Amino acid sequence: MAAPLEIYFLTFNCARTLIDTNLFAAHFFQALPKGSRTLPDVIAISLQEVAPIAYSFLGGSYITPYLQRFDDAVQIAARSRLGQEHGDKQPYERLLTNAVGMTVGMVFVKRAIRERVRWIEAAGVGVGLWEMGNKGAVGIRIALDETELTFIAAHLAPMEGAVLRRNTDWQNIVRGLVFEQVDANNSKPNSRSIASGGESEPLLSRSLRQESGLYKPKTTIIFGGDLNYRTSHTRPRPDTHKTFPKPSERHIDNSTPEGRLSISQLWEKDQLNQERMVGRTVHGFTEMPVTFPPTYKYITEDMGNGSQVVPKTANAEVLDDELLSEGQSWQWAKHRWPSWCDRILYISAHEMDPRVYTSLPLHKSSDHRAVALSATIHAGNSAGSQGDVDILDHPPFPLNPNWKADRAAARRREVIVGFASYLTLTNEGNFILLGIIGGIVF
Template structure:
């Protein structure tokens, strides 16, 4: 590319949201989904990182049990896009590229130009109990091409261990994600699997482990999710809620202003110390904590219009919901000095009526140029030297955990839900009826 020619850019919008184990309110989510944009121009690619997408039984079972929850989000995307573009009807603005889940964590990728996307790969790993998907990560990787220019993108949706004191466990979860999130090709099935959920892809047997890693040398990387890092290792004292929790009326000079809490942000501390999210960077956090709110009015209201934040009293307000990324690698900067990853806006969206988390969004422009293979001198980049090696037993462990998810999921479904209880009673009644019918035939 000539030095005086501007580099084309891909406009990308990422939103992470902990759904709170409930189906989203479609109208509410649609009304705020794109409020993190800097203009009314819709992005080329929309990526949704979702945690606690449904009740635990349905999430662990997956498949058709999750379709109603994903469908609500799909319709919210279309409604929100029409609102921004002032279109009342017509065909959907966004096409789903990939919809995947690993237990309670899901990812949805949408684009205005599905023909621009190719070489889709997916990955998933559980880091919860017995490596099940009550916590874990799911990823999607693909190539985006437009007007002869292309770039490769990797997106990871993650949900790490909860509770204030579990900093080391969260760091271990990150390590297990890096070791176990091994990407698999779905290119041959991309159309039929655009809305598929839960299924594993085909193992990448023909490429090097490094190219199957989360840190692929020729790919951009974005990590979004409920990473659960807090602003304290201890729960708040009873008096802290009134004395220390931030409110919208606190000025930046007040010791109670929310920015003061960020000094104790665990993610920032652990990341800068090299114990988690290795090599990843984050735009400046200028928005209030995203967790934990009491689920009560007012909802869907911007911080500028709020007089009070309804914090839950038993958790310190924290920035649990985050979006991080790898910056442009040095070897790309040497051959394309104009290639810049530009963050336009990093913000928290208004509180939704179904969750104690606020969604977080990132609007960013990615240079539409391929990342070449690195030189040996770039060893400090995690794309070249990942912090952890791939777990060679990742596939066996995922298969074993998937069996446990099915067993636990159906056990909980039959014993903890009205719908599942009704099915179980019907099955028992059918079995008893069949038994007596069979006995009656034998007595004839």
């Protein structure tokens, strides 16, 4: 029997901002079991709103600086965990980057097991305006020895009342996420996927492997991202924020602070659970118990009446893991319900042992918390399968027969919108636009 595989999956809404690499690295492996000193065999990262829309839609070298910081964070976190004797070594190889618009998936493997990767597949679909990638999903599927692993990064429709739209986004992801094979020997660490149409695309294999969708027999699927399901169907009223739980509350429990909702009362209204239980979204998937606080929407606020300054400490049990300015504290945004937008779910035909599922500390660069899951997969043993594995043979929706033409058309629209946004919304684009206008006028 093959040795167990240790998997680590992290999702983060970047809010179109460059991360603080060292700070992110310091907390990257927070979802590993306590006491464990080993590194995961495979790391998958799901990113949403990875960069401003102009850079995201143009892709290629425009988003490289944003992605490189995550690559660096993974290596720094790994070296820190291994100890100083590993110096500047890179413990991981980035196997593939797959991007559709503002949603990106990245998969890393330990360098020691890279040669065990038999093949790589990639898929991508936009579900935003005109099927563009302001919202959407990307997939990376690999065969590691005889074990197939599928990682999906997704970003669904926002706003409290858009439950039906999120469910429709899920349906369109299942229908449009079709995997094609990537040449494992020619996939470049900084490339976009075959599905994105970006620069430096990896070469396609000439293999006649059959195309497959998100659901596939005998595989493990981990699906995560900013799924945007909220805890209310309507926006808060002007004074509703006074009833929100305190941002410093870390765990779901039954206690109700005076005049406020408890986190457990919010959790009872979680739309993802409600929709999943009646079979309207993420069909067949399961989720570890959620014991962490809402992951959205946080803001920093100057101290005022009723505000509580968060202690200046790096203690992971409090919210302030990046020092705030004097007199600032973390607060909930008043116009959004605190919600568990960022989630990770899974379904596995193999024996799968989910280990830790938790949120990471806040960073001022985003209004979301990152969320991570660690798990052990025992290949060749289906006795401990997770989720409704029968659905792997019987997907809830058929594949879109026109998926390739639809994605190509959407990609053309992304380039047009990206170029227009670049000219009007970026400083460098403004200079180009002024030069063009000046050339016409003078």
